[in-house]
Amino acid sequence: SQTIHQWPATLVQPVGSPLSLECTVEGTSNPNLYWYRQAAGRGLQLLFYSVGIGQISSEVPQNLSASRPQDRQFILSSKKLLLSDSGFYLCAWSIRGRSNQPQHFGDGTRLSIL
Amino acid sequence: AQSVSQHNHHVILSEAASLELGCNYSYGGTVNLFWYVQYPGQHLQLLLKYFSGDPLVKGIKGFEAEFIKSKFSFNLRKPSVQWSDTAEYFCAVNAGGTSYGKLTFGQGTILTVHP
Numbered sequence: 595s596q597t598i599h600q601w602p603a604t605l606v607q608p609v610g611s612p613l614s615l616e617c618t619v620e621g622t623s624n625p626n627l628y629w630y631r632q633a634a635g636r637g638l639q640l641l642f643y644s645v646g647i648g649q650i651s652s653e654v655p656q657n658l659s660a661s662r663p664q665d666r667q668f669i670l671s672s673k674k675l676l677l678s679d680s681g682f683y684l685c686a687w688s689i690r691g692r693s694n695q696p697q698h699f700g701d702g703t704r705l706s707i708l
Numbered sequence: 709a710q711s712v713s714q715h716n717h718h719v720i721l722s723e724a725a726s727l728e729l730g731c732n733y734s735y736g737g738t739v740n741l742f743w744y745v746q747y748p749g750q751h752l753q754l755l756l757k758y759f760s761g762d763p764l765v766k767g768i769k770g771f772e773a774e775f776i777k778s779k780f781s782f783n784l785r786k787p788s789v790q791w792s793d794t795a796e797y798f799c800a801v802n803a804g805g806t807s808y809g810k811l812t813f814g815q816g817t818i819l820t821v822h823p
Contacts, residue, residue: 651808659791688809689809693804694804696742696754
């Protein structure tokens with residue numbers, strides 16, 4: 595069966611520090627991968643998606659970047675964190691080429707910027 | 709651009725009451741529709757989905773939803789809620805086709821069920 599792992603679960607970082615959140619998927623090949631940010635009362639906002647290695651599309655302008663160095667690995671990064679980057683970050687995967695199939699979500703990372 | 713609107717931010721019910729959570733979307737083309745649930749301390753998981761066929765779809769744990777194309781709605785229902793249904797519920801839509809499965813989510817509805 596397929597599983598998705600995100601780490602760390604919780605992170606506290608000072609303003610201006612770098613960030614690296616990692617997401618890996620097991621049990622499937624060639625997935626679509628997504629990063630979302632969840633804000634209280636505002637649902638989930640899609641930040642990035644990827645349909646293949648090295649292929650990243652950004653949905654909203656922001657201080658963050660994403661990379662996909664391997665087929666089942668998706669990384670969310672920042673060189674210098676801002677206070678506004680605080681939030682709950684979720685990684686998800688879906689079957690490539692099948693938009694009617696659901697996305698499967700990781701447990702998320704709660705990021706607090708001090 | 710697509711948007712999804714969930715009518716209620718917080719719904720409070722007693723056990724055995726009936727539930728209906730509203731969801732409306734704005735998009736003129738073919739859509740795939742989803743309801744996700746997030747129980748306290750757990751990850752987001754799929755309740756049910758609609759992409760074609762019978763507009764009344766049934767999901768896990770006794771939930772169902774009805775797609776009404778003319779109203780751009782996909783409301784979630786359950787005849788009799790339980791305390792264990794306490795969670796946050798999200799409606800989501802993607803445009804199908806070459807949308808790469810990208811989901812647009814509603815703001816979420818927190819459901820609290822009192823025993």
